Amino acid sequence: MSSADGNLPDSPHRSTTTDTDAAGRLDPAVLSATNRRPAPAPAPSFAQSPPGRPRRLVVGITGATGAILGIRLLEVLAALNVETHLVLSAAAEDCISIETDWNVAQVRALATAHYRNTQLAASISSGSFQVDGMVIVPLSMATLGKVRHGIGDNLVCRAADVTLKETGRPLVLVPRETPLNAIHLQNLAALSELGVCVVPPMLTFYNKPTALSHQIDHIVARVLDQFGLNTALTTRWGPSHTAKRPTSSTTRPADDITGQASTTGAAATPESRA
Ligand SMILES: Cc1cc2nc3c(=O)[nH]c(=O)nc-3n(C[C@H](O)[C@H](O)[C@H](O)COP(=O)(O)O)c2cc1C
Numbered sequence: 001m002s003s004a005d006g007n008l009p010d011s012p013h014r015s016t017t018t019d020t021d022a023a024g025r026l027d028p029a030v031l032s033a034t035n036r037r038p039a040p041a042p043a044p045s046f047a048q049s050p051p052g053r054p055r056r057l058v059v060g061i062t063g064a065t066g067a068i069l070g071i072r073l074l075e076v077l078a079a080l081n082v083e084t085h086l087v088l089s090a091a092a093e094d095c096i097s098i099e100t101d102w103n104v105a106q107v108r109a110l111a112t113a114h115y116r117n118t119q120l121a122a123s124i125s126s127g128s129f130q131v132d133g134m135v136i137v138p139l140s141m142a143t144l145g146k147v148r149h150g151i152g153d154n155l156v157c158r159a160a161d162v163t164l165k166e167t168g169r170p171l172v173l174v175p176r177e178t179p180l181n182a183i184h185l186q187n188l189a190a191l192s193e194l195g196v197c198v199v200p201p202m203l204t205f206y207n208k209p210t211a212l213s214h215q216i217d218h219i220v221a222r223v224l225d226q227f228g229l230n231t232a233l234t235t236r237w238g239p240s241h242t243a244k245r246p247t248s249s250t251t252r253p254a255d256d257i258t259g260q261a262s263t264t265g266a267a268a269t270p271e272s273r274a
Pocket of ligand 1 (some may be wrong): 063142
């Protein structure tokens with residue numbers, strides 16, 4: 001909160017009359033002190049949620065393929081008793097309908113609270129509403145560009161902008177596009193340099209996935225890791241992985257590639273979830 005003269009009450013840059021000489025020049029010792037860099041902020045920690053308040057995350061789902069990643073994340077966060085504040089972009093709603101067996105109402109019902117993307121007066125539009133971070137999964141390249149340039153003209157982008165401006169609030173992005181052009185890469189690099197965690201939904205093979213749901217859960221688990229949330233969703237790398245295995249166990253039969261004899265399972269559907 002700023003004071004009437006525009007200086008922060010505890011600002012190290014606030015000058016006082018006692019620090020100047022008769023000519024009004026600032027004492028060099030004070031000048032050097034004011035130029036000193038502030039002590040680094042403590043490392044962000046998810047454990048800093050105030051006692052009595054549940055862990056609280058903002059979840060944005062935008063219009064990139066892979067809406068099921070956001071849906072699965074919401075399911076798992078609900079199981080972990082994490083309070084979720086969900087925003088779906090209009091294109092995300094299309095992707096949910098096109099790609100999954102879910103409808104938008106069912107997805108919204110997974111969250112503690114949900115908002116329209118045009119709802120710029122929502123609580124999550126303000127930094128004074130305390131949250132423990134935000135994830136956008138999947139992240140479209142359109143929203144990526146806006147977030148990188150601070151364009152908060154919808155609620156997903158505004159909430160991301162707020163997350164970036166507040167100290168100690170992790171922003172995790174799950175960008176989805178392939179291949180990536182130089183604009184996408186530059187936007188991701190710029191945000192990464194600001195401390196944003198970029199978790200692309202890359203395929204993973206070291207844990208021997210046998211179903212699509214394993215790939216989905218692996219990405220969700222890696223997102224949760226960034227917030228210090230531990231789950232048994234995926235197999236973590238460990239000594240057992242380094243044991244030598246016969247090559248044949250890593251090779252699928254040829255007809256499996258066509259999907260005809262595939263063991264690839266579908267991710268959770270509204271009907272199949274417990
Ligand atoms: C089915 C479908 C899949 C799409 N997949 C992607 C994608 O993987 N990555 C991407 O950046 N845009 C994708 N798009 C295009 C975006 O939805 C589009 O750029 C949109 O304006 C993004 O708006 P939003 O960021 O507000 O959600 C897809 C669109 C549709 C309809």
